[in-house]
Amino acid sequence: MKKLINKPEDFARETIEGILAAHSDSLKMVNDNFRCIVRADEKKPGKVAIATGGGSGHLPTFLGYVGYGLADGVTVGNVFASPSAECMYEVDKAIDNGAGVLHLYGNYGGDIMNFGMAKDMVEMDDIEVEEVLVTDDVASALKGQEANRRGVAGLFYAYKIAGAAAEKMYNLQEVKRLAQKAVDNTRTMGVALTPCIVPEVGKATFSIGENEMEIGMGIHGEPGIKRSELKPVDDVVEVMLNKILEDMRFEEGCNVSILVNGLGATPKEELYIAYKKAHSILEKNGIKVYRPYIGEFATSLEMAGMSITLLKLDKELEELLDFNAYSPFFQQFR
């Protein structure tokens, strides 16, 4: 295990302490608890608050999307492990502006249980809570069973759309509707080339041959849909995009935002080579690329590989995607 860390058991805490030391103007703790992080800027009375959370090891997901036009607070778990309901409850209380809280997070068992408990707790304090689960990973359940799919890099679009809606002072039902609409129009496919090592475990999350790739692998190393010989990236992108295009109808002439996301160890150069192919496939299908995002948006520590996410846009989603957003990890100003 070759990592620039101290004690493995301090990994999550020291990460957050570093983030708070660097970005104290943007982020702060609730009750001195490093697992409960909220925006440091002034609260806006009447604005719907957005809470998220999940395991560590995916930066900029989740903590990186706490900021203007994005989420208001996050609960931080250990690496690939759900944070506690108590922490979620503390974050909800800290971020509520009197307009209710939207729980917006990835569809994983532990998170569902804990966010559910937190919802019960915070509702007893007369704070209204709604929830939207992100379920963008096409590989994780068949067509028709979308609600069973895991949430991966598509989380970014959910934060972006819901965060903009909240900033525009839409009410809780509207923010929820738009977050769900973003999720319903988002699809992701991933490919992994190498595993990562969870610091406290100390060995690779899975093994894979020197010349193999796995299409559809999850961001915690969940099994994908096909393991095969590593192909030229143009072929890999074609397989991935075809899966997405078969899964959801994209009308000719529609606008689509695309996110090519690096899983950790894959150079930006490779992401752009993949993007080039994706762009040309979409154009050939009469789909217009709008606001492409290329970089690391949801990682798995030092895993090599990438994911491709499409968000099908209409006027309403486009306007929200265009809205400014900034956090220490993501800036969009035009």
Added chain:
Amino acid sequence: MKKLINKPEDFARETIEGILAAHSDSLKMVNDNFRCIVRADEKKPGKVAIATGGGSGHLPTFLGYVGYGLADGVTVGNVFASPSAECMYEVDKAIDNGAGVLHLYGNYGGDIMNFGMAKDMVEMDDIEVEEVLVTDDVASALKGQEANRRGVAGLFYAYKIAGAAAEKMYNLQEVKRLAQKAVDNTRTMGVALTPCIVPEVGKATFSIGENEMEIGMGIHGEPGIKRSELKPVDDVVEVMLNKILEDMRFEEGCNVSILVNGLGATPKEELYIAYKKAHSILEKNGIKVYRPYIGEFATSLEMAGMSITLLKLDKELEELLDFNAYSPFFQQFR
């Protein structure tokens, strides 16, 4: 070699084609040559133009710093190889606004030769050219021989300072003076944990043991100053920062910007753990951290490791560092 690429010999070209497909509103080619990339926004008559360039494989360096408040044009070489003088000449001509061009690049033999030839060529067209070489890598030459040092992640600060000065319509001599002042006040130390693989070579740039690290290694795998057992990151950061603090005088109470840069495969989490330690060492030395930057700013493909860069600030440099900047790879709006 596990990479998401097509033919290795197409790596640089396909990377640029992907970047241009994604960011055609920000970047464009000169003479349809993918090796000559300039800003796509309107030129500003009388503004000093800044040209840079170097080998591929270091994104966001170099191309990623072509944008507002940064550089105006870049010449792109193959992986870790200098671009040609002819391309530099074409870029210079394309970006000149009648106020002269600053060549701002890293101190490497091939680049010096080619930028030198380009300077001779472009001066025959009556365009004034000055140059500043970035020499921030402490490990690459002894104290007193700063001019022999290589340029690494400190390039970022040189672009940021010179780019802001040019945007403020300072003249060529002033932009040059400020770029040189940034370089003179910038120091970097790196550490590598794993090598990278140049696509066309197909094998690792160097070998290193499963439990070893190399302090001071260059971004092309140039030998460092010490290879040893991998230590806890707090110890690694202490060694690296002490080297920098011994190399340049930092007055107590001075402001310093710090850049913790990932070399490619190192997760953001680890960079923040390193930042936490660096922040505390600086504070203990009475040095105030101003505008920390943490992320990937100058990479070596999929190399694991990081570098730490300090820029010692005074009022003049601070004001320029604060200036807005944006490119497809870097945004700073406050």
